[in-house]
Amino acid sequence: xxxxxxxxxxxxxxxxxxxxxxxxxxxxxxxxxxxxxxxxxxxxxxxxxxxxxxxxxxxxxxxxxxxxxxxxxxxxxxxxxxxxxxxxxxxxxxxxxxxxxxxxxxxxxxxxxxxxxxxxxxxxxxxxxxxxxxxxxxxxxxxxxxxxxxxxxxxxxxxxxxxxxxxxxxxxxxxxxxxxxxxxxxxxxxxxxxxxxxxxxxxxxx
Amino acid sequence: xxxxxxxxxxxxxxxxxxxxxxxxxxxxxxxxxxxxxxxxxxxxxxxxxxxxxxxxxxxxxxxxxxxxxxxxxxxxxxxxxxxxxxxxxxxxxxxxxxxx
Numbered sequence: 001x002x003x004x005x006x007x008x009x010x011x012x013x014x015x016x017x018x019x020x021x022x023x024x025x026x027x028x029x030x031x032x033x034x035x036x037x038x039x040x041x042x043x044x045x046x047x048x049x050x051x052x053x054x055x056x057x058x059x060x061x062x063x064x065x066x067x068x069x070x071x072x073x074x075x076x077x078x079x080x081x082x083x084x085x086x087x088x089x090x091x092x093x094x095x096x097x098x099x100x101x102x103x104x105x106x107x108x109x110x111x112x113x114x115x116x117x118x119x120x121x122x123x124x125x126x127x128x129x130x131x132x133x134x135x136x137x138x139x140x141x142x143x144x145x146x147x148x149x150x151x152x153x154x155x156x157x158x159x160x161x162x163x164x165x166x167x168x169x170x171x172x173x174x175x176x177x178x179x180x181x182x183x184x185x186x187x188x189x190x191x192x193x194x195x196x197x198x199x200x201x202x203x204x205x206x
Numbered sequence: 207x208x209x210x211x212x213x214x215x216x217x218x219x220x221x222x223x224x225x226x227x228x229x230x231x232x233x234x235x236x237x238x239x240x241x242x243x244x245x246x247x248x249x250x251x252x253x254x255x256x257x258x259x260x261x262x263x264x265x266x267x268x269x270x271x272x273x274x275x276x277x278x279x280x281x282x283x284x285x286x287x288x289x290x291x292x293x294x295x296x297x298x299x300x301x302x303x304x305x306x
Contacts, residue, residue, distance in 0.1 A: 031274050035281040042285035046292035071227045078223060082216040085262045089208050186262040190255045196223070197251040201230035202244045 023176035030180045034187050037150075041191055044143040045198060052206065054135035061136065061203025064129055070200035073116050074192065080109035081189035088182045091175055099178065100165045106185065107158050110151060117148050140199065147195060150188050157181055215261020222254040 052061070084106045090098030121141070124130075131141040161181050168174045226247050229235065233243045259265045265275050 028273060032277065035277055038281050039284060039288070042288045046289045049289065049293050050296040067227065067231055071223070074223055074227075075220075078216070078219055081258065081262060082212065082219075085212040085215065086209075089212060092208060183263065186258060189262075190258050193219075193223075193251050193254050193258075197226060197247050201226055201247050204230050205233055205240050205244055 021172070023172050026176055027180055027183070030183060034183065037187070038191075041143075041146070044139070044146060045194065048139040048143045048199065051135040051139040052203070056134035056136075058134040058137065059127065059129050061140070061199070062206075064124055064127070065200050065203050067200065067204050069116070069120065070196055073113055073120075074196045076109050076113045076116070077189050077192050080106045080113065081186050083109065084182050084185045088179060091178055094170060096165060096170050100162060103158060103162050103165070103178075107155060107162065110155050110158070110185075114148065114151055114155065117144070117151075121145075144195060144199065147188065147191055150184075150191075154181075154184055154188060157184070211261050215257055218257045218261075219254050222250050222257070226250045 083102050087099050087102035087106060090102055124137075129137055131138050158181060161178060164174060164177070229243055229247055229250070233240055236243070236246075238246075259278070265278060266272075268274060
């Protein structure tokens with residue numbers, strides 16, 4: 001046994017620090033924020049799982065949720081995540097117009113997702129399914145509403161970044177900002193995959 | 207490479223989503239209990255999350271110490287404790303809940 005483990009790690013860490021640029025550190029910091037966001041979502045998922053059957057005589061998920069509608073929302077958000085990935089590919093190829101175009105398509109898809117979600121909420125409210133109706137509906141609106149809030153903030157951010165692509169130079173600060181935005185958007189799609197599974201598909205079955 | 211892996215990620219996510227939709231719409235397709243179908247749906251979701259984290263976020267392709275991936279995995283550990291722990295405890299306390 002050689003006892004070089006710690007010194008080896010230290011040397012590796014120093015080497016890493018030298019190769020790591022400030023921009024990469026910023027992306028890592030943003031990733032730390034996303035992980036804390038994941039903890040928020042997991043608490044909301046846990047609340048939903050616990051209160052899923054506490055309908056208090058009100059409508060259940062089985063009566064409310066339309067599976068094809070949820071599928072449409074899922075496909076739109078998934079496609080927007082893909083077009084966002086195409087935008088980061090355009091960034092890596094240093095194609096300014098391509099990046100702008102793909103972000104524009106991502107923005108349009110994200111906006112249509114948000115419109116669908118609001119129309120769904122309005123439809124539920126018109127059937128008396130409001131957050132104060134039962135524990136199940138409180139948990140549902142909090143979980144899906146928090147995700148919708150993130151999407152809204154992401155859209156605002158994307159709008160600002162599209163203006164910046166037009167004006168700023170296509171160099172590390174801007175590129176790193178765009179990569180963080182893309183990270184945020186992919187992250188939201190992964191969270192939605194679990195909302196589709198745990199809320200809509202499972203709610204349809206249980 | 208860069209473009210192809212993104213298309214692979216999109217195609218696999220699309221397939222997994224449609225498979226989950228089909229399973230939820232036709233729970234009698236496999237002769238198993240509903241709980242098993244839900245567990246299967248969760249497995250599909252985990253596959254899709256893995257596919258997207260590889261193909262879109264590129265989590266598995268870090269150089270040096272993979273800090274992002276390590277943080278991600280430890281967060282998943284915390285999430286499992288929060289979610290499974292909550293469901294486990296609250297199922298045993300259900301006598302005090304209004305539902306069910």
